[in-house]
Amino acid sequence: MTDHLVEPRVPRDLSTFIAGLPKAELHVHHVGSASPRIVSELAARHPDSKVPSDPEALAEYFTFTDFAHFVDVYLSVVDLIRTPEDVRLLTYEVARDLARRQVRYAELTVTPFSSTRRGIDERAFMDAIEDARKAAEAEFGTVLRWCFDIPGEAGLESAEETVRLATDDRLRPEGLVSFGLGGPEIGVPRPQFKPYFDRALAAGLHSVPHAGETTGPQTVWDALHELRAERIGHGTSAAQDPKLLAYLAEHRIPLEVCPTSNIATRAVRTLDEHPLKEFVRAGLLVTINSDDPPMFGTDLNNEYAVAARLLGLDERGIAELAKNAVHASFLDEAGKARIVEEIDAYTAQWLAAAPQTP
Ligand SMILES: Nc1ncnc2c1ncn2[C@@H]1O[C@H](CCC(=O)c2cccc(C(=O)O)c2)[C@@H](O)[C@H]1O
Numbered sequence: 492m493t494d495h496l497v498e499p500r501v502p503r504d505l506s507t508f509i510a511g512l513p514k515a516e517l518h519v520h521h522v523g524s525a526s527p528r529i530v531s532e533l534a535a536r537h538p539d540s541k542v543p544s545d546p547e548a549l550a551e552y553f554t555f556t557d558f559a560h561f562v563d564v565y566l567s568v569v570d571l572i573r574t575p576e577d578v579r580l581l582t583y584e585v586a587r588d589l590a591r592r593q594v595r596y597a598e599l600t601v602t603p604f605s606s607t608r609r610g611i612d613e614r615a616f617m618d619a620i621e622d623a624r625k626a627a628e629a630e631f632g633t634v635l636r637w638c639f640d641i642p643g644e645a646g647l648e649s650a651e652e653t654v655r656l657a658t659d660d661r662l663r664p665e666g667l668v669s670f671g672l673g674g675p676e677i678g679v680p681r682p683q684f685k686p687y688f689d690r691a692l693a694a695g696l697h698s699v700p701h702a703g704e705t706t707g708p709q710t711v712w713d714a715l716h717e718l719r720a721e722r723i724g725h726g727t728s729a730a731q732d733p734k735l736l737a738y739l740a741e742h743r744i745p746l747e748v749c750p751t752s753n754i755a756t757r758a759v760r761t762l763d764e765h766p767l768k769e770f771v772r773a774g775l776l777v778t779i780n781s782d783d784p785p786m787f788g789t790d791l792n793n794e795y796a797v798a799a800r801l802l803g804l805d806e807r808g809i810a811e812l813a814k815n816a817v818h819a820s821f822l823d824e825a826g827k828a829r830i831v832e833e834i835d836a837y838t839a840q841w842l843a844a845a846p847q848t849p
């Protein structure tokens with residue numbers, strides 16, 4: 492187990508409450524969610540890979556010295572996904588893991604460029620993710636939607652390829668709802684991607700770039716003004732700029748906060764220093780997410796437990812966080828109402844059954 496994971500000091504019964512709470516997840520990566528079982532299975536198929544197939548060694552392998560090291564490890568896992576069958580298996584198993592954590596709806600960030608440039612046929616890639624999405628909804632009841640993101644460090648060639656795949660009616664998958672920008676932020680200024688986001692938004696997609704994860708507030712400003720971000724991935728450094736906090740609060744721009752991710756990639760030193768409290772105090776709409784859960788030795792339930800500890804939340808406060816994610820999602824209104832209703836019913840039932848605290 493990676494050493495950054497501080498077991499949250501949340502009373503067991505809150506963890507039990509969280510485990511059963513219906514949830515929505517908005518910031519979670521497709522390949523980054525590959526479970527150790529899936530990764531070790533794929534690594535065993537490809538002995539040429541530097542990814543260990545032994546689960547113990549894999550946990551060690553998923554320990555990062557900095558963000559660049561994280562990207563390096565991430566890409567070595569991307570290299571394991573070599574056939575449409577690998578894509579389908581990965582996607583279906585990720586959906587199964589989400590369902591196990593009572594995730595009713597998830598917007599999964601997929602980086603098609605990283606797979607098509609490694610030789611997976613683009614049509615077959617789209618068919619694989621869509622087949623898995625429909626199977627998961629039918630078998631687990633988990634609704635998946637896609638965010639296609641540009642791996643920023645791969646430059647404008649990857650931006651062009653990603654927006655083509657996202658807007659070509661012959662290719663774009665039915666489940667695609669949003670368009671993002673991932674990878675390192677250092678040396679990858681956001682404004683250069685404006686033309687590609689303009690094309691994605693013109694095609695009806697929502698803008699959800701990563702920003703302020705490993706660089707300062709300017710990256711978040713650029714994501715808002717140049718890329719017309721409707722939500723911000725991480726936005727961690729917004730806490731350094733009171734004007735930006737006020738802007739995000741006033742315009743109800745949700746932050747996709749991923750606490751353990753920020754520790755694992757060394758974007759934030761310790762959980763107690765995480766700006767989540769500042770965000771809530773400034774009136775921001777925060778959502779809780781796991782980013783790349785197996786890589787960071789966490790899952791969405793643990794992220795809610797971390798948030799509950801940092802914010803001093805009870806069941807009602809945790810349920811409000813879960814509803815924030817539903818409201819900030821791009822699910823249709825009827826779907827949102829259904830999950831909100833489930834959250835309220837579950838919470839009411841839990842509180843009615845809970846021993847009354849003196
Ligand atoms: N917390 C995160 N913060 C940011 N990104 C995150 C996070 N978690 C996961 N990602 C993903 O990491 C990838 C990075 C891929 C990348 O940088 C790259 C660079 C050069 C070439 C290529 C290639 O494919 O040829 C890829 C992105 O796809 C992104 O979706």
Ligand SMILES: [Zn+2]
Binds near residue numbers: 520673782
């Ligand atoms: Zn991310």
